[in-house]
Amino acid sequence: MTHVSIKELTKVYPGATIPSLDRLSLEIPTGELTALLGPSGCGKTTTMKMIAGLLEPTSGDVTFDGRSVLRDKPEDRGVVMVFQNYLLFPYMSVADNVGFGLKMRKKDPAEIKRRVGEMLELVKLPDLGDRKPSALSGGQQQRVALARALIVQPNVLLLDEPLSNLDAHLRFEMRDLIRSLQQEMGITTIFVTHDQEEAVVLADRVALILDGQMKQYDRADVFYKRPIDEATARFFGGHNFIPGTSDGHVFDCALGKLSLPEGATTGAGKLTFRPENVRIGTAADGQNCLTSTIADVIYLGTQTRLKLRVGDTALDAVVNPNEIESYAVGDTLPIHLPRATLWVI
Template identity: 45%
Template sequence: MGFLHLEQVSKFYGEFAAVCDFDLEIEKGEFISLLGPSGCGKTTTLQMIAGLVTPTSGKIALDGRDITQEKPAKRGLGVVFQSYALFPHMTVAQNVAFGLEMRKIARSERDKQVAEILSLVRLTPLADRYPREMSGGQRQRVAIARALVIKPPVLLLDEPLSNLDAKLREEMQFELRRIQRVVGITTIMVTHDQAEALSISDRVVVMEGGKITQVDQPYSLYEHPKNNFISSFVGKSNFLAARAVNETSGVSLIVDNTDLKIPSTKNYPDGELCLSVRPEKICLTAPAEGMLQGSISSRYFLGNQWLLSVTTPAGEISVSVANLGAPPPLEGEITGLSWKIEECRIMAAEQEVIVQS
């Protein structure tokens, strides 16, 4: 059994299932992200772990102990919410010391622990500042220090970086991961930012409509999404309509409205199929050499890459091209598109299957 075990946990508000049959085992020291669109039940799940929301059914166990009915204070988990709610009238050191005071830790021991944790989050020089005198990222680190100082068994973070600007947010992601590694604390972070979830988690839990749709390591999730929702939510994907035809030489896939025929050795379900291929897996070629041909309808410069939109008979296709310094093709130019067959995924077009890991 994992260190933290959620077993068939559900939360109903009347008839509405905010979270439904959430089943997950988390190992000690793991960094888990809960990823999903707004309203999919991420915060509700986190609050059930924290003890702030009572599950309608199911069981939550921490280190083998059933905590489903325990009060939040007894669980003693570290929680950081989006607003991070620091006490404005207290300095950084006082904010961090607060949880230790509540636990009646002696002054000298308290000072020692606060100093240790401030050093860990690199805030020692700012110990006597007030929250209003600090940047968003610094306040964020105070909130994390305050949650960590009580040495909780689990750290729960609800969109902790969402009100930081893009650059600071990226820095803080790695900072968060560094701190988590040093302390070795089991961490569950809620986010709706897929890049954030992929970059710092050991495993990502994708949720949709209150249910888990996939649990995987970031790389596997990106390369082997279990359905179309996940492949478009985690990274970007192009979806091409296709169908399988049986020929004497074997099965081939034919992409709708094109001559593109892809030989295959696999069996496919009858009916409409969907071929999904990521923008960065597609290469530009000379027009005659591509699997498909199209004209470039728009191009956006993203710094390290160009994002091109190409109009083809199979539909509009996004292609991302690394910026190696050379100018990209112009809008209106005809180009060929090519990709390796093993780098595209083929699913039934109407696939809405929710597969539980």
């Protein structure tokens, strides 16, 4: 159980003029699961490798429970890192792979056998201990890699794109397993991902990193409801950004004067609302009602995406397909924007 503190962590690779990671600061409470989220090349894996001791930072610090670990060797940090390619020993059995860390620590063979059995039960592979990794599916290999990491009871568990090599149905299964194991064992866990849905499902909190800098660090729901800026909102699927001016109660823009929730930002800015928060029909309270024209209809199976126009302003909406069965491109569609779902950035 370890509290991880990352302070102004910076990495400039030799020959580079721009930092790969620029003054990243994070507080990761004991036992929490935190996602480092962002596109390829934003500095996520660089951060993880510096926590593990596989890279030396240019500046900044990493502390575990208040003590700097930068001078500690990787093997002395109590950190285990699971790579996206698993890196299982192909010539060893599953059981020997899982028990490898305990063997290196010279644990008693009987204890190793017992704990390997327990761990294989936890990852739902109780009968596969004698097989070689090559005889396993990708999902099973990922479970073995996870078991090998957890069996040594690390202070901090690092997962690098843990689900990226799995098929869609296996990703759902592994998400549940990773989350349940992490909660059961209480290990402080940091995982890297470029998939915002994966981060939202798994993490207690998410650190969004763009171009080497942290944009926002918060609970997953906050990124949807109160993004810090337009880049953050767009990364989480935001589409509607309307320039205008707020007095804290009303936003004056090309759509008209729209009522805002309490505590809204004042001054010039952009009004944003998620496509799924656009409502069809007229609001009972008469607030924020607009008349739109359907420019395009895109059927997505469980949802339908609408391209709408209100005057010269384009809007995106995501609705239940049943709601618009009687509508077509070119039709007039009444919509309203619930006040509570609006946010000024």
